[in-house]
Amino acid sequence: MRFTNVVSNVTATTLKQTREHFMRAGRTKFVMAALAAGLAWMAPARAETVRMTVSFYSDATGPYFERMAAEFHAANPGIDMKIDVVAWPSLLQKLQTDIAGGANPDLSIIGTRWLLDFVKDGIAEPLDGYMSAAFKDSFVSPFLKPAQIGGKTYGLPIAASARALYFNSDMLSKAGYPNGPNTWDDVVAASRKIKEAGGAGFGLMGKATEVDVYLYYALWSYGGDVIDANTKAAFASPAGVKALTLYKSMLDGGLTNDGPTNYSREDLQNLFKQGRLGMVITAPFLINQIAKEAPNLVYGIVPVPKGTQSATYAVTDSVVMFRNSKVKPAAFKFLQFLFTKEPRVAFTKGEGFLPTTKEEAADPAFTANARLKVFVDLMPDAHFAPTVTGWEDTAKAVTDAIQSVYLGTAQPEAALAGAAAKANMALGK
Secondary structure (H helix, E strand, C coil), X not given: CHHHHHHHHHHHHHHHXXXXXXXXXXXXXHHHHXXXXXXXXXXXXXXXXXXXXXXXXXXXXXXXXXXXXXXHHHHCCCEEEEEEEEEHHHHHHHHHHHHHCCCCCCEEEEEHHHHHHHHHCCCECCCHHHCCHHHHHCECHHHHHHHEECCXXXXXXXXXXXXXXXXXXXXXXXXXXXXXXXXXXXXXXXXXXXXHCCCEXXXXXXCCXXXXXXXXXXXXXXXXXXXXCCCCECCCCHHHHHHHHHHHHHHHCCCECCCHHHXXXXXXXXXXXXXXXXXXXXXXXXXXXXXXXXXCCCEEEECCCECCCCCEEEEEEEEEEECCCCCHHHHHHHHHHHCCHHHHHHHHHHHCCCCCEHHHHCCHXXXXXXXXXXXXXXXXXXXXXXXXXXXXXXXXXXXXXXXXXXXXXXXXXXXXXXXXXXXXXXXXX
């Protein structure tokens, strides 16, 4: 009986202690769960990652964008940035491959002339819904317009340039044109004098980027156009034939560099920096290159030579947002940062481009630069690459025609007619 009572007392005590233990354990689990929930609530949200592909313009391009990404992240710690720098000749192919595989970035620099194809394929995101009226008005209108399609803005002008003629002051002074040529007749006459002195007069390119554009300089100056109002090829016109005949006659007369199909724009620029070429048509970024690589070179810059009128080529590269991006607000926030004054001035000045926003255009870095002003003053006469589908195919057809003429396998009229037939198969399709 006593034993039974002892057992009963022990059992009762044990049960009480066990019950209290589980109650304490339950309270502990509850407290721990509540604490964990509180910590989770207090923890910062997982950072978003914005990926941007940029074109390699110079050795300054990568460091600039990495610096901008770091500054942006410091001000926006919830947004990580990843920058991928791609060589220009490979950029379009890489983007097409990445898009096909669903691995494209959120943002990318593209040639604005590619944009219509991107829009047609539903790849590019309209940006109007992200832009305030003040932000949209901050751009230099002629540079924003090429990326506006069907009343919507699909790209922002990240880089812009025009084309003018650089001339070697010593060579042109000896040829009788100390202030540079004004017309194509002047170019021919000066090149003859330079040839007599043992030099190469006019730089003629026939390889890589913008071979077709080199033809358009003269074509536009003779009153021609590349495509007509019906989106059909117009470059095989008398103005186009006259332009290509002019170049062929200069080549045949020994007034240019030998073998232009072996020379890209960069090759001609190098010849000019070395003092081995009298004249070359190119972009404002050569100013920075000369200052760095050939500081003792004495040179001038004048408009593209006249035929019957003045004309130049203006081009923009745009930054676009892809429609399948999962971080659009964060991506656009980075764009807003890039297009504030200080980042823009740093980029445009560093790369040797033209300002695309009104604030940067008013900066002394551009207003006080007499050489750069030549390009700015050409803008009223500037032609942009038309925003049409099939433009890259058209450029290739024209390039092939020009190369065939330079190589002596075709004559200007027949070559351009064949190129026009090929272009019309792609234009507007």
